[in-house]
Protein backbone atom coordinates (compact mmCIF):
# COMPACT_ATOMS: atom_id res chain seq x y z
CA UNK A 1 0.00 0.00 0.00
CA UNK A 2 1.46 3.35 -1.01
CA UNK A 3 1.78 6.20 1.52
CA UNK A 4 1.04 3.84 4.38
CA UNK A 5 0.58 5.52 7.76
CA UNK A 6 0.61 3.87 11.19
CA UNK A 7 -2.57 3.63 13.22
CA UNK A 8 -2.49 4.47 16.92
CA UNK A 9 -1.62 0.84 17.72
CA UNK A 10 1.32 0.93 15.32
CA UNK A 11 -0.38 -1.12 12.58
CA UNK A 12 -0.67 0.10 9.06
CA UNK A 13 -3.87 1.78 8.03
CA UNK A 14 -6.20 0.10 5.61
CA UNK A 15 -8.44 1.98 3.27
CA UNK A 16 -11.69 2.77 5.03
CA UNK A 17 -14.49 3.83 2.72
CA UNK A 18 -15.87 6.43 5.15
CA UNK A 19 -12.74 8.59 4.96
CA UNK A 20 -13.06 9.35 8.70
CA UNK A 21 -9.71 9.83 10.42
CA UNK A 22 -8.02 11.92 13.08
CA UNK A 23 -4.43 13.04 13.49
CA UNK A 24 -2.77 13.26 16.87
CA UNK A 25 0.92 13.89 17.50
CA UNK A 26 1.72 13.24 13.85
CA UNK A 27 -0.05 9.87 13.83
CA UNK A 28 -3.18 9.32 11.78
CA UNK A 29 -5.85 7.31 13.47
CA UNK A 30 -8.62 5.62 11.54
CA UNK A 31 -11.45 4.18 13.63
CA UNK A 32 -12.28 0.52 13.21
CA UNK A 33 -15.71 -0.76 12.25
CA UNK A 34 -16.84 -1.22 15.86
CA UNK A 35 -15.93 2.36 16.77
CA UNK A 36 -17.67 3.65 13.68
CA UNK A 37 -20.79 1.73 14.55
CA UNK A 38 -20.76 3.08 18.13
CA UNK A 39 -20.20 6.59 16.82
CA UNK A 40 -23.31 6.43 14.68
CA UNK A 41 -25.56 5.18 17.47
CA UNK A 42 -27.93 7.55 19.20
CA UNK A 43 -29.46 6.93 22.64
CA UNK A 44 -33.10 6.28 23.38
CA UNK A 45 -35.11 9.50 23.94
CA UNK A 46 -34.69 10.85 27.49
CA UNK A 47 -34.49 14.15 29.35
CA UNK A 48 -32.14 12.75 31.96
CA UNK A 49 -28.59 14.05 32.08
CA UNK A 50 -26.34 11.71 34.07
CA UNK A 51 -29.34 10.79 36.20
CA UNK A 52 -30.46 14.42 36.62
CA UNK A 53 -33.39 16.10 34.96
CA UNK A 54 -31.94 18.25 32.22
CA UNK A 55 -34.75 20.72 31.72
CA UNK A 56 -33.36 24.25 31.51
CA UNK A 57 -35.95 25.79 29.25
CA UNK A 58 -36.38 29.33 30.59
CA UNK A 59 -39.08 30.52 28.23
CA UNK A 60 -36.90 33.46 27.22
CA UNK A 61 -35.93 32.20 23.81
CA UNK A 62 -32.80 30.39 25.01
CA UNK A 63 -31.20 28.10 22.45
CA UNK A 64 -29.12 26.31 25.06
CA UNK A 65 -31.11 23.09 24.86
CA UNK A 66 -28.43 21.68 22.57
CA UNK A 67 -25.69 21.75 25.20
CA UNK A 68 -26.70 20.84 28.74
CA UNK A 69 -23.29 21.02 30.37
CA UNK A 70 -19.61 21.00 29.66
CA UNK A 71 -18.44 17.39 29.92
CA UNK A 72 -14.66 17.79 29.99
CA UNK A 73 -11.75 19.78 28.73
CA UNK A 74 -8.32 18.38 27.86
CA UNK A 75 -5.16 20.34 28.56
CA UNK A 76 -1.73 19.30 27.31
CA UNK A 77 0.95 19.43 30.04
CA UNK A 78 4.64 18.63 30.04
CA UNK A 79 4.71 16.92 33.44
CA UNK A 80 1.47 15.24 34.54
CA UNK A 81 2.59 14.86 38.16
CA UNK A 82 3.63 18.49 38.52
CA UNK A 83 0.43 19.79 36.92
CA UNK A 84 -1.75 17.38 38.87
CA UNK A 85 -0.32 18.83 42.06
CA UNK A 86 -0.95 22.41 40.89
CA UNK A 87 -4.52 21.78 39.75
CA UNK A 88 -5.44 19.91 42.93
CA UNK A 89 -3.56 21.97 45.54
CA UNK A 90 -3.80 25.39 44.01
CA UNK A 91 -6.97 25.29 41.94
CA UNK A 92 -8.57 22.76 44.34
CA UNK A 93 -9.95 20.38 41.71
CA UNK A 94 -10.79 16.86 42.92
CA UNK A 95 -8.43 14.13 41.79
CA UNK A 96 -10.27 11.14 40.29
CA UNK A 97 -7.19 9.22 39.23
CA UNK A 98 -4.54 8.51 36.63
CA UNK A 99 -5.04 7.00 33.18
CA UNK A 100 -8.77 6.45 33.54
CA UNK A 101 -9.78 7.19 29.95
CA UNK A 102 -9.05 5.71 26.54
CA UNK A 103 -6.34 8.32 26.03
CA UNK A 104 -3.09 6.41 25.43
CA UNK A 105 -0.72 9.01 26.78
CA UNK A 106 -0.14 9.37 30.52
CA UNK A 107 -2.92 11.53 31.90
CA UNK A 108 -4.80 12.41 35.04
CA UNK A 109 -8.50 13.06 35.48
CA UNK A 110 -9.72 15.87 37.74
CA UNK A 111 -13.20 17.12 38.49
CA UNK A 112 -14.73 20.48 39.35
CA UNK A 113 -17.48 20.88 41.96
CA UNK A 114 -19.90 21.22 39.06
CA UNK A 115 -18.98 17.73 37.83
CA UNK A 116 -17.04 18.76 34.72
CA UNK A 117 -13.83 16.86 34.08
CA UNK A 118 -10.44 18.41 33.44
CA UNK A 119 -8.06 15.91 31.83
CA UNK A 120 -4.35 16.74 31.88
CA UNK A 121 -2.58 14.80 29.12
CA UNK A 122 1.19 14.51 28.85
CA UNK A 123 2.54 16.35 25.84
CA UNK A 124 6.24 16.92 25.15
CA UNK A 125 5.55 20.35 23.81
CA UNK A 126 2.34 21.83 25.18
CA UNK A 127 1.38 25.10 23.58
CA UNK A 128 0.58 27.63 26.26
CA UNK A 129 -2.69 29.27 25.51
CA UNK A 130 -1.17 32.63 24.74
CA UNK A 131 -0.50 33.88 28.27
CA UNK A 132 -1.12 37.58 28.63
CA UNK A 133 -3.92 37.62 26.07
CA UNK A 134 -7.66 37.33 26.43
CA UNK A 135 -8.09 35.16 23.38
CA UNK A 136 -7.26 31.65 24.55
CA UNK A 137 -7.71 30.57 28.12
CA UNK A 138 -9.67 28.33 30.46
CA UNK A 139 -12.02 29.99 32.91
CA UNK A 140 -13.19 28.48 36.21
CA UNK A 141 -16.11 29.90 38.21
CA UNK A 142 -15.88 29.78 42.00
CA UNK A 143 -18.11 30.81 44.87
CA UNK A 144 -17.06 34.09 46.55
CA UNK A 145 -15.56 32.21 49.52
CA UNK A 146 -13.67 29.78 47.30
CA UNK A 147 -12.41 32.76 45.34
CA UNK A 148 -11.18 34.56 48.46
CA UNK A 149 -9.29 31.45 49.56
CA UNK A 150 -7.85 30.98 46.08
CA UNK A 151 -6.59 34.58 46.01
CA UNK A 152 -4.90 34.00 49.36
CA UNK A 153 -3.25 30.83 48.03
CA UNK A 154 -2.12 32.74 44.95
CA UNK A 155 -0.45 35.31 47.17
CA UNK A 156 1.16 32.52 49.20
CA UNK A 157 2.46 31.00 45.95
CA UNK A 158 3.98 34.39 45.09
CA UNK A 159 1.77 35.12 42.07
CA UNK A 160 1.31 38.67 40.90
CA UNK A 161 -2.42 38.80 40.36
CA UNK A 162 -3.55 40.24 37.05
CA UNK A 163 -7.03 41.08 35.87
CA UNK A 164 -6.94 41.40 32.09
CA UNK A 165 -10.59 42.38 31.90
CA UNK A 166 -10.76 45.00 34.64
CA UNK A 167 -12.35 47.66 32.43
CA UNK A 168 -15.05 45.27 31.24
CA UNK A 169 -16.18 43.93 34.60
CA UNK A 170 -19.77 44.36 35.70
CA UNK A 171 -20.44 45.51 39.28
CA UNK A 172 -19.78 42.59 41.64
CA UNK A 173 -17.69 40.54 39.21
CA UNK A 174 -14.19 39.44 40.25
CA UNK A 175 -11.54 37.79 38.17
CA UNK A 176 -7.83 37.07 38.07
CA UNK A 177 -5.71 35.31 35.47
CA UNK A 178 -2.94 33.00 36.62
CA UNK A 179 -0.53 30.86 34.56
CA UNK A 180 -0.45 27.12 35.27
CA UNK A 181 2.96 25.36 35.35
CA UNK A 182 3.03 25.21 31.52
CA UNK A 183 1.98 28.82 31.03
CA UNK A 184 -1.67 28.17 30.12
CA UNK A 185 -3.82 31.14 31.04
CA UNK A 186 -6.15 30.06 33.82
CA UNK A 187 -8.87 32.56 34.57
CA UNK A 188 -10.67 32.33 37.91
CA UNK A 189 -13.87 34.25 38.43
CA UNK A 190 -16.64 34.78 40.93
CA UNK A 191 -19.71 36.96 41.39
CA UNK A 192 -20.26 38.68 44.74
CA UNK A 193 -23.67 39.42 46.28
CA UNK A 194 -23.23 43.10 45.35
CA UNK A 195 -23.86 42.13 41.71
CA UNK A 196 -27.56 42.04 42.64
CA UNK A 197 -27.54 45.42 44.43
CA UNK A 198 -29.82 48.12 43.13
CA UNK A 199 -27.53 50.98 42.16
CA UNK A 200 -28.45 54.66 42.24
CA UNK A 201 -26.79 57.66 40.75
CA UNK A 202 -26.56 60.71 43.00
CA UNK A 203 -28.29 62.92 40.44
CA UNK A 204 -31.48 63.42 42.49
CA UNK A 205 -34.40 64.78 40.44
CA UNK A 206 -33.38 65.33 36.80
CA UNK A 207 -35.22 67.76 34.48
CA UNK A 208 -35.39 66.00 31.10
CA UNK A 209 -36.88 68.95 29.22
CA UNK A 210 -40.32 69.43 27.70
CA UNK A 211 -42.36 66.27 27.13
CA UNK A 212 -43.46 67.75 23.82
CA UNK A 213 -39.87 67.45 22.54
CA UNK A 214 -40.09 63.64 22.53
CA UNK A 215 -41.77 61.92 19.61
CA UNK A 216 -43.18 58.42 20.01
CA UNK A 217 -40.19 56.06 19.65
CA UNK A 218 -37.66 58.59 20.99
CA UNK A 219 -34.93 57.30 23.35
CA UNK A 220 -32.54 59.57 25.21
CA UNK A 221 -29.77 58.73 27.67
CA UNK A 222 -29.17 60.97 30.69
CA UNK A 223 -25.61 60.13 31.62
CA UNK A 224 -25.52 61.99 34.94
CA UNK A 225 -28.51 60.01 36.22
CA UNK A 226 -27.76 56.72 34.44
CA UNK A 227 -31.22 56.35 32.95
CA UNK A 228 -32.99 56.40 29.61
CA UNK A 229 -36.18 58.28 28.78
CA UNK A 230 -38.26 56.32 26.29
CA UNK A 231 -41.41 57.67 24.66
CA UNK A 232 -43.84 54.86 23.91
CA UNK A 233 -47.30 55.33 22.47
CA UNK A 234 -48.59 54.53 25.97
CA UNK A 235 -46.47 57.27 27.57
CA UNK A 236 -42.99 57.78 29.07
CA UNK A 237 -40.67 55.34 30.84
CA UNK A 238 -37.55 56.35 32.77
CA UNK A 239 -35.48 53.16 32.77
CA UNK A 240 -32.32 52.58 34.80
CA UNK A 241 -29.19 52.11 32.71
CA UNK A 242 -27.98 49.31 34.98
CA UNK A 243 -28.55 45.80 33.62
CA UNK A 244 -30.69 43.59 35.87
CA UNK A 245 -28.29 40.68 35.40
CA UNK A 246 -25.18 42.01 37.16
CA UNK A 247 -25.33 45.76 36.91
CA UNK A 248 -23.44 46.20 33.65
CA UNK A 249 -24.08 49.58 32.03
CA UNK A 250 -26.29 49.36 28.96
CA UNK A 251 -25.79 50.98 25.59
CA UNK A 252 -28.68 51.99 23.35
CA UNK A 253 -28.52 50.52 19.84
CA UNK A 254 -30.57 52.90 17.77
CA UNK A 255 -30.52 50.76 14.62
CA UNK A 256 -32.16 47.88 16.52
CA UNK A 257 -34.29 49.99 18.91
CA UNK A 258 -32.89 47.95 21.76
CA UNK A 259 -30.50 48.12 24.72
CA UNK A 260 -27.41 45.93 24.87
CA UNK A 261 -25.33 45.02 27.89
CA UNK A 262 -21.77 44.45 26.65
CA UNK A 263 -20.81 42.43 29.75
CA UNK A 264 -22.71 39.22 29.00
CA UNK A 265 -24.79 40.33 25.99
CA UNK A 266 -28.20 40.75 27.59
CA UNK A 267 -30.59 42.65 25.34
CA UNK A 268 -33.78 44.55 26.19
CA UNK A 269 -36.44 46.10 24.01
CA UNK A 270 -37.62 49.68 24.46
CA UNK A 271 -40.20 48.66 27.03
CA UNK A 272 -37.28 47.28 29.06
CA UNK A 273 -38.26 43.63 28.57
CA UNK A 274 -35.47 41.09 28.15
CA UNK A 275 -35.06 39.77 24.62
CA UNK A 276 -31.87 37.70 24.96
CA UNK A 277 -28.90 36.86 27.16
CA UNK A 278 -28.79 35.98 30.85
CA UNK A 279 -30.95 38.73 32.38
CA UNK A 280 -34.41 37.59 33.47
CA UNK A 281 -36.02 40.77 34.82
CA UNK A 282 -37.00 43.90 32.91
CA UNK A 283 -35.09 47.15 33.40
CA UNK A 284 -35.92 49.01 36.59
CA UNK A 285 -37.97 52.19 36.53
CA UNK A 286 -37.68 55.61 38.12
CA UNK A 287 -40.85 57.56 38.90
CA UNK A 288 -41.78 60.35 36.49
CA UNK A 289 -43.66 63.55 37.18
CA UNK A 290 -44.21 66.71 35.15
CA UNK A 291 -43.47 70.32 36.00
CA UNK A 292 -46.04 73.06 35.47
CA UNK A 293 -44.17 73.93 32.27
CA UNK A 294 -44.65 70.37 31.03
CA UNK A 295 -41.06 69.25 31.65
CA UNK A 296 -40.35 65.59 32.50
CA UNK A 297 -38.93 65.19 36.02
CA UNK A 298 -37.23 61.90 36.90
CA UNK A 299 -36.53 61.00 40.52
CA UNK A 300 -33.33 58.92 40.41
CA UNK A 301 -33.39 58.36 44.19
CA UNK A 302 -36.27 55.94 43.77
CA UNK A 303 -35.74 52.74 41.77
CA UNK A 304 -38.55 50.26 41.21
CA UNK A 305 -38.10 46.66 40.12
CA UNK A 306 -40.79 44.96 38.07
CA UNK A 307 -41.59 41.49 36.82
CA UNK A 308 -43.19 42.44 33.50
CA UNK A 309 -44.00 45.42 31.36
CA UNK A 310 -47.52 46.74 31.75
CA UNK A 311 -48.89 49.69 29.76
CA UNK A 312 -49.84 51.39 33.05
CA UNK A 313 -46.12 51.76 33.85
CA UNK A 314 -45.81 54.32 31.04
CA UNK A 315 -46.64 57.79 32.31
CA UNK A 316 -48.74 60.14 30.20
CA UNK A 317 -48.00 63.86 30.40
CA UNK A 318 -50.92 65.93 31.71
CA UNK A 319 -53.01 67.49 28.96
CA UNK A 320 -52.00 71.04 28.04
CA UNK A 321 -55.30 72.50 29.34
CA UNK A 322 -54.83 70.76 32.71
CA UNK A 323 -51.33 72.21 33.05
CA UNK A 324 -52.59 75.66 32.16
CA UNK A 325 -55.48 75.41 34.66
CA UNK A 326 -53.22 74.31 37.51
CA UNK A 327 -50.90 77.26 36.81
CA UNK A 328 -53.69 79.73 37.77
Ligand code: FES
Pocket residue numbers: 170243244245246247248261262263264265266277278279
Ligand atom coordinates in the same frame (compact mmCIF):
# COMPACT_ATOMS: atom_id res chain seq x y z
S1 FES B 1 -24.28 42.43 33.54
FE1 FES B 1 -24.46 40.47 32.67
S2 FES B 1 -25.62 40.79 30.88
FE2 FES B 1 -25.52 42.69 31.83
